Amino acid sequence: xxHMTKHIQVGDWIYEIKAVRALKVESYGQPYSAIANINxxxxxxxxxxxxxxDDDHFDRKDxxxxxxxxxxxxxxxxxxxxxxxxTMRSETVKLQKASLPAFLKVVS
Numbered sequence: 001x002x003h004m005t006k007h008i009q010v011g012d013w014i015y016e017i018k019a020v021r022a023l024k025v026e027s028y029g030q031p032y033s034a035i036a037n038i039n040x041x042x043x044x045x046x047x048x049x050x051x052x053x054d055d056d057h058f059d060r061k062d063x064x065x066x067x068x069x070x071x072x073x074x075x076x077x078x079x080x081x082x083x084x085x086x087t088m089r090s091e092t093v094k095l096q097k098a099s100l101p102a103f104l105k106v107v108s
Contacts, residue, residue: 004072006040022069024052024062034058036066043076050082058082071095 008015017040024034033056037049047066052058070078078093 003074006073017073020069022066024056034062038066038070040073040075043074045070045073045075045078047078047080047082050080067093067095 006017008017019040020038022036022038023032025032034052035049036047036051039046039048050058067078076095078095080089080091080093082089
């Protein structure tokens with residue numbers, strides 16, 4: 001996945017991405033098995049409304065996909081609020097910027 005920007009300019013207007021609806025689905029328009037609402041404020045993302053179908057669980061791969069998306073927006077933190085085993089759980093993940101491979105680093 002390539003780097004994405006949160007700001008897009010069209011004419012005299014700048015559009016800022018502040019909310020994203022993420023769907024877990026193979027192809028857009030098909031029935032999805034999970035949904036997450038992502039609200040962006042400054043350099044932080046807040047994940048709420050994370051819902052999965054009864055037989056589908058939010059697993060490590062799903063978690064890593066959301067983290068990867070947020071990292072590509074150059075966000076610093078991701079905050080999750082979700083129920084796990086019937087208990088509300090809050091978690092904050094501090095993101096580190098991906099470093100350039102050694103052969104791409106500027107040598108002085």
